[in-house]
Amino acid sequence: MTDKLIDTIVIGILALQGDFKEHKDILESIGGCSVVEIRLPDQLTTIDGLIIPGGESTTISKLIHNYGFVSKLKDFHKSGNPIWGTCAGMIVIAKEASSLAPWAPLNFLDISITRNGYGRQLDSFQTNIKIDKMKPTEDYPGIFIRAPKISHIGSKIKVLARLNNNPVAVQEGNVLATSFHPELTNDKRFHEMFLTLVTQRSRSENQKSTGLQHR
Numbered sequence: 355m356t357d358k359l360i361d362t363i364v365i366g367i368l369a370l371q372g373d374f375k376e377h378k379d380i381l382e383s384i385g386g387c388s389v390v391e392i393r394l395p396d397q398l399t400t401i402d403g404l405i406i407p408g409g410e411s412t413t414i415s416k417l418i419h420n421y422g423f424v425s426k427l428k429d430f431h432k433s434g435n436p437i438w439g440t441c442a443g444m445i446v447i448a449k450e451a452s453s454l455a456p457w458a459p460l461n462f463l464d465i466s467i468t469r470n471g472y473g474r475q476l477d478s479f480q481t482n483i484k485i486d487k488m489k490p491t492e493d494y495p496g497i498f499i500r501a502p503k504i505s506h507i508g509s510k511i512k513v514l515a516r517l518n519n520n521p522v523a524v525q526e527g528n529v530l531a532t533s534f535h536p537e538l539t540n541d542k543r544f545h546e547m548f549l550t551l552v553t554q555r556s557r558s559e560n561q562k563s564t565g566l567q568h569r
């Protein structure tokens with residue numbers, strides 16, 4: 355995090371394929387951060403948090419491998435930076451995913467995924483879901499499009515929302531994932547939650563580095 359102005363939260367959206375533009379629009383309408391489209395691995399050093407959007411997980415996986423993103427993404431994750439994967443993005447950051455071969459998912463979250471587990475295009479649907487700790491507490495409009503189903507979660511995974519008892523929003527440390535598409539709604543609460551996570555993490559990092567300087 356050397357190339358950015360301290361105090362400005364910068365959120366990157368992986369912009370290789372999928373609905374990155376919708377994420378950008380919603381974050382910009384919230385304000386309090388600047389938003390950059392990430393197309394080159396080195397840009398990851400300039401951001402505080404990353405969103406991997408919905409789209410096609412095989413295509414996104416192929417592009418991150420071919421464009422040299424994998425090790426840089428792993429470094430970004432290892433440093434504790436917040437990451438949020440929506441739909442295809444969730445598949446890309448899972449531990450295991452069906453039918454993604456030859457690409458391996460990044461293993462940022464201890465979850466296993468069945469791709470298209472809620473059905474194919476014709477089975478796309480919208481339904482109200484309850485998200486843990488979301489304020490205000492009203493139901494959230496969950497848009498599921500050829501959505502991945504979480505078939506297994508590890509012991510450290512916090513489930514933030516379920517649909518018919520299946521986890522559809524999960525968190526492990528600073529990594530979030532949703533089976534559905536918050537960027538396709540007018541409801542800004544999920545993006546606000548992510549922005550809060552990124553802001554808190556960035557503040558605590560800044561405090562650490564100022565603390566070091568004062569020693």
Ligand code: GLN
Binds near residue numbers: 412440
């Ligand atoms: N079914 C897609 C995949 O497996 C994900 C769909 C989406 O992101 N809406 O990549």
